[in-house]
Amino acid sequence: MTGTSLSRRRLLTGATAAAASLALTGCVGRSEGDYAQVSGEVPPQFARRERVVLWSAFTSANAKILQSVIDGFNGSQQDIFCEIQVFPGYSPLDSKLAASFAVSQVPDIVTLSDVNWNRYFLAETLEPLNGYFDSGFGPGAFHPRFLAEGTIRDQVYWLPWARSTPLFYYNKEIFAGAGLPDRGPRTFTELREWGRQLKGFRYRGSPVKMRGYSSTDDWYFQGATWAFSGGYSDGMTSRLDSEQTVAALEFDRAFIHDDQMGYLAGDINADFVAGVTATICNSTGALTSLLKAAKFEFGAAFLPEQDGPGVPTGGSGLAIMRNATKARKQATWEVVKYLAETGAPEWSLNTGYLPVTTSSLNSSKIKERNAKTPAYQVAQDQLSRARQPDAMRRYVNETIAEVLIALQKVYASDADPREALHEAARTLAPGIQRVLPKYRRMVTS
Template sequence: MTGPSFSRRRLLSAATAAAAGLALSACAGRKEGEYAQVSGQVPDKFARRERVVLWSAFTAHNAEVLQTIIDGFNASQQDIYCEIQLFPGYPALDSKLAASFAVAQVPDLVTLSDVNWNRYYLAEALEPLSGYFDAGFRPDAYHPTFLAEGTIRNEIFWLPWARSTPLFYYNKEIFAGAGLPDRGPKTFTELREWGQQLKGYKHKGAPIRMRAYTGKDDWYFQGSSWAFGGAYSDGMTPMLESEQTVAALEFDRAFIHDDKMAYLTSDVNADFAAGVTATICNSTGALTSLLKAATFEIGAAFLPEQDQPGVPTGGSGLAIMRNAAKERKQATWELVKYLAGTGAPEWSLNTGYLPVTTSSLNSPKIKERNAKSPQYQVAQDQLSRARQADVMRRYVNETISEMLIVLQKVYSANADPAETLREAMRNLDPAVQRVMPKYHRLVAP
């Protein structure tokens, strides 16, 4: 990766931080109900209903699945019409939502990622939801692990929807041909040893490597930092420079540059499906598409440990905007109830995201699918090891973009992990100091 690319990433980071700052400043002083609803189009047959606008970051197949679910909601009753407005991914949605506060026009329900919803909480832009539940729809409708991640100081602000963890995927044909066990490696050390065993092995006449890395998402490194005993932070105390976090990044550097059995690619899924790499780490949400794309049998396993497990949760959830009018929020809650009951099993079944509700976990169709394709059950079982991202990654927006720079430098340019992480922390310190006061006022126990 060249210098100009790093500079561009820094500019993107600054732009995203500015958008987050806009959201924080624009929300200040606004009272409940003062934001207008974003514009859109309502079909004539729904013109007399209460309109609810859902902003979604899902694309392609997942967008189609969500639209089918929302069509079902619109057909299930006669009082509310839900309109989906789509954005090409979380950054695009995040930028538009931040800008919408400046003009006091917001959607009603938003799919916010596991790391950007916290900033809107700090901006006091999210509706507290605990008081909406009743005897007919209780918080225990949701998986407790995921529900807890959207709860701050005993108040619920963010509800589970498209939740996931990374899985370790492996090509069973390659493993069998190379004499490797039909399972995932128990530790990162074992993964590296298997990489040595794979050296020189050719699959369909072409040499392959053990693992393909992505430089587009630091989510996976968040997990491996835990596995080595490190972290991004302990509370809001940074730990990027700790010996253990450096060791996790040094493992990746050595696997790529010393062993030459791993590499950086722009599309891990395509490489895996093509048999270029023996293994990848990717989201449980990618499982359905991988199974369709691969011409070989895919193995799925827990992520490797080292000193301890390192499994991060990810994906997105649903938040209601606090400054929407009261009648809009009540109508939105009716949509939330539908999504939790009828919609959630259909969503999980057709996308591969983890079941997040009781209705999903008890769905006969999902149980049947898991029995037929046990990779899905592996994803559910691994949830017992999972935990949410470190505080600094969730509340200091610049952390992710800075860590992407770190990974690109180490993975592509063989940079020194310790020095690269030290530089990242120097760059991040002003942002940490900026967020610290509000974090301690609104979040810290």
């Protein structure tokens, strides 16, 4: 049950440093079509086709699933070859993409996360997509809730693909053994009461905690701030050290250190599957892998509320690079159409990510899967109470790193939540001022 340590140096290097110093300067965008395509390998049978390069942050099983989808595209026509170049996660991809502008070489389509595509928008490097839609393939091909998150001033820049919300996962065997209801807690207060009831319970001969906390992702805390009527920001005005946001972190501090029923986990999935912790909050995208790994029955429920719901959307979408040539962008749009109309059901069915296209929402296979395993339907139903993360988390590149540092102090060292969040807010003030002029122009124009 040991946690992992996070350092400011580690958190503020890589993608954070690259995107902050390059992508947000506003100097990376140049006129349309003046950037070369990144190099790669084209199989001989595709040598005469228009080449499209897709940069993907998906690894392991998800990488294979996406490759299967793209293989289907390459086999469906004779004019375009789509090549996937894989990066080990969003941060390495983000760092490489920011650096690629310095040498005027870019891919054509990129899986950008929900918190970094906005920065490339501010840097004017993303292609506006409204003009590509036509009567045969329009905005209606995508879930309107998710399409809206990639739309700025009525223009679409980022299309939904691997989207998710967090779910509350609970071990049904542990809950039954401890006399807890077979459901998720309705409120954080109820979660704490259940944690106290679980105290001293042993599962398969070993003591068990109520919740394992993630040490590397603040996504769940973003949702908790809303549940306590707080948040990261109101527009670009910080709310990190507001009374309500402090209350959300104080709940976690008390749950971990006073009740001793929460802890900072190195790997929440591994601990949950091992029966070390009775519950975790993790992405809907983790559901499929958890079902394969767990040797016990578990449930999936909505996240707890408090003053109200607190459900953040997350994941990634597809963005086309503005500086590619017109021919490459048009070919890339054909890939997008195939993904939305044909590939999306296969992707959602095999990865567990939410259906985000009309084709996947209407898929009989996905409906059958949801009926057989209701947890998938829970994930779709919870979307009605979800919202995208606060603006500061999306536009100020250092925000996630600074919040993680604050969480680490509280979770691992029982630091005062007010002091930790106040320090984060103070440190982030220059970043807010750097982004603020462009942000204001964006929301007022």
